[in-house]
Amino acid sequence: MKTNTDSWLICKFKNGDEKALSILIERHQKEIFTYIFYKLMDETLANDIFQDTFMKIIVTLKEGRYKEEGKFVLWAKRIAHNLIIDYYRLKAKHNKVSETSYENEEFSIFDLISVQEENIEEQLVSRQIQHDLMRMLDYLPENQQEVIKLRFFDGLSFKEIAEQTETSINTTLGRVRYALINLRKIMDEHQIILTR
Numbered sequence: 001m002k003t004n005t006d007s008w009l010i011c012k013f014k015n016g017d018e019k020a021l022s023i024l025i026e027r028h029q030k031e032i033f034t035y036i037f038y039k040l041m042d043e044t045l046a047n048d049i050f051q052d053t054f055m056k057i058i059v060t061l062k063e064g065r066y067k068e069e070g071k072f073v074l075w076a077k078r079i080a081h082n083l084i085i086d087y088y089r090l091k092a093k094h095n096k097v098s099e100t101s102y103e104n105e106e107f108s109i110f111d112l113i114s115v116q117e118e119n120i121e122e123q124l125v126s127r128q129i130q131h132d133l134m135r136m137l138d139y140l141p142e143n144q145q146e147v148i149k150l151r152f153f154d155g156l157s158f159k160e161i162a163e164q165t166e167t168s169i170n171t172t173l174g175r176v177r178y179a180l181i182n183l184r185k186i187m188d189e190h191q192i193i194l195t196r
Contacts, residue, residue, distance in 0.1 A: 006072040014063055021061075025054060036080050038158065049087065053080040098108050135184050144179035151176055 006027075012020035032053065037046040056079050060066050066075070068167045137145050146165065150156045157165065 001086045009074065010061060010066065014064065021058065024072070028076060031073060032076050032080060035077050035157070036084065039081075039084050045087075049080060049083050052083050056083070136183055139181055140182055140185050144175050144182065147172055148179045148183075 004023075005051060006024060009020040009024045013024070029050075033046060033050050036049050036053070037043065040046050041048065056074055060079075077101045137148060140148070143165075147161055150161045150164065151158070158169050158172050158176075165172065167175075
């Protein structure tokens, strides 16, 4: 195994080398924190979720439950994503789930559709939500459809979307923002309620 790769560091940590974990965290903290921050747009909350994410990573590694299935950073982001969903689920416990349920405009209905370990009923609900969302996307201008699909269905970062669409990050952020505003209007006009 090549030295200093993520896999090598994980292996070292599993064998009791605490320093290997520090290197791993240091290497990826900026990318993971940025990922969390852009989903929440709240620095204090992002810090909390970031800490929880690394606590969960440490526990999973220590218990030997980490399966090497590709990039460590993607796995870490998946943990962060699930913690963010848990946070919003708690916050909106019995509320109808829609874009406007949240004070935070940047949190999106799309973040609720990729939850793992769903039972059959939840899978059917997810499929229905996904179907409604795909129908709603047809009402958007093509460039907004594209950024929404890349961001929320393919999970690309704003930087990756900007590169793929050959536009600036500001343009990409603007398109996502307008797309979400338009989707809210479409939901109102067509009386679509996305429930979880």
